[in-house]
Amino acid sequence: MSEWETMARALMAERHPRLLARARMLVPSLAEAEDLVQDALIATFSKRRGFASLAQAEQYVRRAIVTTHLNAAKRGARERQRWASVGSADVVPDHAAEVAGEADVAGILHGLAPRVRACIVLRYLEDLSIADTARVLGLSDGAVKRYVSDGLRELNGRLGTQATVADVVVARVDVRPGGVA
Structure with missing residues (x-):
């Protein structure tokens, strides 16, 4: 087995829950998060990149998760623009989730624009600085x-709520064996 294959297997065995937790903050469902992690892994290791350490490989994949998510959002926006330019029948929006009173933060977070969501997730859930x-x-x-x-x-x-940037406290994502908490 080649060096990059060994690194990819070790990354999946040891760091998959952390990667999945990061992806879960960007997309609405666990299935989409799993797909996002898989796409990021493919993007990272399809070019047979070599990494000096497992931590370096994980950091690269973590960045690839965000990049892959943003690229998919851009593609989706372009697709919606194409459909809008073609014209469509009157479509009634589905407000079932709002009517059901869905007020969980994750659900609301997924309602943000992709780039805004990525900034919020990286800044407050990943505890990155503005510069990072x-x-x-x-x-x-x-x-x-x-x-x-x-x-x-x-x-x-x-x-x-009425929180300001100064009021926001960083929330660590708790990763437990067998899933994301």
């Missing part, structure tokens, strides 16, 4: 600050 978040996403510090501010405003509106 900007570096991971390829944005300026000012853009990250704006996305975080917009995201908090949106979350406050949906949750009925």
